[in-house]
Amino acid sequence: MISDRVLKVKPSATLEITARAKAMKAGGVDIIGLGAGEPDFDTPEHIKNALYEAVEEGFVYYTPTRGIIELRKAVARKFLNDNRISYDPEKEILITPGAKHALYEAVLAITNPGDEILLPDPYWVSYEPMIQMAGGVPVYVPTSEKKGFRLEPEKIKEKVTRKTKAIILNSPNNPTGAVLNGYDLREISEICIENDLIAISDEIYEKIIYDGKHISIAVLPNMKERTITINGFSKAYSMTGWRLGYAAAPADIIDGMNRIQEHSISCPTSFVQKAGVTALTESQDSLKAMTKEFKKRRNTLMKMLNEIDGVSCVTPSGTFYAFANFSCYERDSFKFASFLLEDAKVAAIPGRAFGNEGEGFIRLSYATSMENIKEGISRIKKALKSKA
Ligand SMILES: Cc1ncc(COP(=O)(O)O)c(C=O)c1O
Known part of the structure; x- marks a missing residue:
């Protein structure tokens, strides 16, 4: 029934892990989400107002x-x-x-x-x-x-x-x-x-x-x-x-x-x-404030990651992601993301989802509160200690 064109396309490799994280959350498990691909800020008010006005008109x-x-x-x-x-x-x-x-x-x-x-x-x-x-x-x-x-x-x-x-x-x-x-x-x-x-x-x-x-x-x-x-x-x-x-x-x-x-x-x-x-x-103030906050979070995340034995991470110059190398613990990033979810109760994206060169890595998003970042990385650190 399905065309060859569509059959060629693999379903999203991140789906399984995010679906499992969602199900665990719905089941009452306290999961820290470091997988987000979108800012955790609201759309600025003046932009929303412009939409309301357009509809009204x-x-x-x-x-x-x-x-x-x-x-x-x-x-x-x-x-x-x-x-x-x-x-x-x-x-x-x-x-x-x-x-x-x-x-x-x-x-x-x-x-x-x-x-x-x-x-x-x-x-x-x-x-x-x-x-x-x-x-x-x-x-x-x-x-x-x-x-x-x-x-x-x-x-x-x-x-x-x-x-x-x-x-x-x-x-x-x-x-x-x-x-x-x-x-x-x-x-x-x-x-x-x-x-x-x-x-x-x-x-x-x-x-x-x-x-x-x-x-x-x-x-x-x-x-x-x-x-x-x-x-x-x-x-x-x-x-x-x-x-x-x-x-x-x-x-x-x-x-x-x-x-x-x-x-x-x-x-x-x-x-x-x-x-x-x-x-x-109109005003770009919200964008500036958001970027300033992301930078603070990035710095905290990098500092905490660098304190974990064996983990390396290139300091991201932009975006709200850090691509961290956990291969000294586990080369298979899907297995490792699964371990993070089950043992650390942290949801993050396996690097292999981003191509062969991503194997051994985990994408950590800092589009979440500073509190979540600190708690998430502490949990990862603890889980790795008990794994060792
Ligand atoms: C690199 C990159 N390009 C494009 C997009 C899609 O953006 P949009 O929401 O405007 O479709 C994303 C969203 O995650 C992205 O990460």
């Missing part, structure tokens, strides 16, 4: 497929102010229901059957199925803890073939928290130009950055015409459930993505788009 009908021009203009202004890139809001910006859908449309719009898409490993869980559903072939570019999960240009070159169509970049990176530096980005851009590759740059964690500076690859010479930049509101404005994102790319690619959007979703939700304008154009 009857802004409840289909909008243009590309999104309302007001929001496309706000996105273009954001690119100009924050990233120094100029986009035409009429032709080069697309509003989408979330960054995830923008990424899927981008991959669908550029991939022919058999095209290879380079994927730095560890990678966010949805890239691989997106490539597969589009008929493409994911080609993994390893990154390692030893090198701070830096995406080495040399390693990219080794994987480029005649079939390579694009590379997916994700900085700050989920799950490692690594941020691409300007030097590497320049070399990566040169590889793209030499080999006629498209860069799909997922910048959803752009604003959640503590060390270093976010640079969009599209700003580099001759890159704008071969880059699809993806971003959204989920992380920066705590709007995961609102489903709002956007893409900026050359007009022909945006046209292609728009065609998919036209025949699948019609348009992003009307009143949510109005709130998006407010998010981008």
Whole structure:
């Protein structure tokens, strides 16, 4: 009954552990959740108010497929102010229901059957199925803890073939928290130009950055015409459930993505788009306060992790995740996540869910209270002591 295309896609590897954690919680077990993929902050009040007003005013009908021009203009202004890139809001910006859908449309719009898409490993869980559903072939570019999960240009070159169509970049990176530096980005851009590759740059964690500076690859010479930049509101404005994102790319690619959007979703939700304008154009204080709090939590988490014998963790420069190496206790990250759940009563994501290079690691999210972080890591420490 099910198509080959869909059968090729593996169900989410994190599902089992999160389902078990949920069931245990529902059964009254006190579980500390360090698995969250979304901020634990509420959406700022002024953004919510903009949505209420839009509904009150009857802004409840289909909008243009590309999104309302007001929001496309706000996105273009954001690119100009924050990233120094100029986009035409009429032709080069697309509003989408979330960054995830923008990424899927981008991959669908550029991939022919058999095209290879380079994927730095560890990678966010949805890239691989997106490539597969589009008929493409994911080609993994390893990154390692030893090198701070830096995406080495040399390693990219080794994987480029005649079939390579694009590379997916994700900085700050989920799950490692690594941020691409300007030097590497320049070399990566040169590889793209030499080999006629498209860069799909997922910048959803752009604003959640503590060390270093976010640079969009599209700003580099001759890159704008071969880059699809993806971003959204989920992380920066705590709007995961609102489903709002956007893409900026050359007009022909945006046209292609728009065609998919036209025949699948019609348009992003009307009143949510109005709130998006407010998010981008009004006070950014909540975002600043949230990032400040995440940084404090990151520092506490890192300090506590470093006190556990045998555990190592590259300090994440951005996101709200830490990718910690527990392989000296257990190489199989699924077994180890299961042990954490059963013995420490801590829910976290096994590194293998993020690709082969993630084996031996656990992704710990600090999108939870300082109290939970402290309690969670103390429990892990205790459980490891009794395991030893
Ligand atoms: C790297 C990365 N890209 C994209 C997304 C999806 O974001 P959205 O909620 O805007 O679809 C996520 C969400 O976890 C993510 O971690």
